[in-house]
Amino acid sequence: MGQVEEELEKIRKVNKPQVIEAIATARDHGDLKENAEYHAAKEQQAFLENRLSELELIQKTAEVIDILSINSNRILFGATVELLEETEGKTYTYQILSSFEADVSSGIVGINSPLAKALLGKETKELVEFSTPSKIKQFKVLSIKYI
Secondary structure, eight states, X not given: OOHHHHHHHHIIIIIHHHXXXXXXXXXXXXXXXXXXXXXXXXXXXXXXXHHHHHHHHHHHHOOOOOGGGOXXXXXXXXXXXXXXXTTTTEEEEEEEEOGGGOBGGGTEEETTSHHHHHHTTOBTTOEEEEEXXXXXXXXXXXXXXXX
């Protein structure tokens, strides 16, 4: 089960029932005009409904891409790239996936991230400049794999 499906299931089976219960409990406390618990629960319900709609749209419009079938010497969606930051001599490995799947701490960058945009279309041994909030970094592409 993917991340979208897991979050949808959690919202439907855990979060929504909890919010419904919180609204019912808050209603039992009386005057709804000045009931902070009630208003907080209603806001949480609205947030969950919006998130549910977002996830359902993602689920309906998502396109599954078989990364293993990609045969390219250029960096494209799904590529796992090994980079060398020449000034520090450090290597980094990133996979370029959807923005929804992005988790930089796990080495996954979203396709719409500045780093991914700088890498897209590059080949092995090419230099890539990437602007961070504090400085401009330069990377050399060491390898490109579709795994």
